Amino acid sequence: QVQLQESGPGLVKPSETLSLTCAVSGGSISSGGYYWSWIRQPAGKGLEWIGRMYTSGSTNYNASLKSRVTISIDTSKNMVSLKLSSVTAADTAVYYCTRGVASLSVWGKGTTVTVSS
Amino acid sequence: EIVLTQSPGTLSLSPGERATLSCRASQSVSSTYLAWYQQKPGQAPRLLIYGASSRATGIPDRISGSGSGTDFTLTISRLEPEDSAVYYCQQYSTSTGLTFGPGTKVEIK
Numbered sequence: 551q552v553q554l555q556e557s558g559p560g561l562v563k564p565s566e567t568l569s570l571t572c573a574v575s576g577g578s579i580s581s582g583g584y585y586w587s588w589i590r591q592p593a594g595k596g597l598e599w600i601g602r603m604y605t606s607g608s609t610n611y612n613a614s615l616k617s618r619v620t621i622s623i624d625t626s627k628n629m630v631s632l633k634l635s636s637v638t639a640a641d642t643a644v645y646y647c648t649r650g651v652a653s654l655s656v657w658g659k660g661t662t663v664t665v666s667s
Numbered sequence: 668e669i670v671l672t673q674s675p676g677t678l679s680l681s682p683g684e685r686a687t688l689s690c691r692a693s694q695s696v697s698s699t700y701l702a703w704y705q706q707k708p709g710q711a712p713r714l715l716i717y718g719a720s721s722r723a724t725g726i727p728d729r730i731s732g733s734g735s736g737t738d739f740t741l742t743i744s745r746l747e748p749e750d751s752a753v754y755y756c757q758q759y760s761t762s763t764g765l766t767f768g769p770g771t772k773v774e775i776k
Contacts, residue, residue: 587765596755596767596768596769596770597704597712597755597757597767597770598767599764599765599766599767601764602764602765610764611764612764613668613763646711646712650714651759652699652700652702652717652718652759653700653702653714653717653718653757653759654702654704654712654714654757654765655714655717655723655724657711657712657713658711659710659711660711
């Protein structure tokens, strides 16, 4: 059974770049024809799709974040990465790594990122 | 961009009652691309329904999804205390990706 584990700095300064990784265990990131997505959720609020990457390398991003987001996959490390540049307090949230195509069947537990000086 | 609206915002029901949650889309959504999730406090969301009406692995048959076009429904028959959670609908579009509704909170009295 595939499991996802997000990790990264819990505190990021405004204007800097948020960098998170998602370790995939229990299966190869290259198999199955899945998309690997990042979702975020500010405290007490709803879910926002950030973007996704297919194992072929193609990406789709939320239009509202597209200019600041990069999602990549490292097949040798079985890992998915998220970079979000020029962060502000509005980027403070729990960030989830997920797997799926039209729906998201596998989720990590999430990692909390706070943007503050 | 397709906007999803969920109603009611909060639903307060007793154990054993039926919960009916609505998800309305601003444009027609393919049933193939409509999903429902359950999220309990401090936990990641869990996929309940995909393709508008197909239950995900391990989801009991008292939870069901239906609908088409712009109107979709999640029904939980015979509510149990463990069903207390926030429920989100989600749609997928090849042009704009995934979007989520604002959620419906289900409270068990």
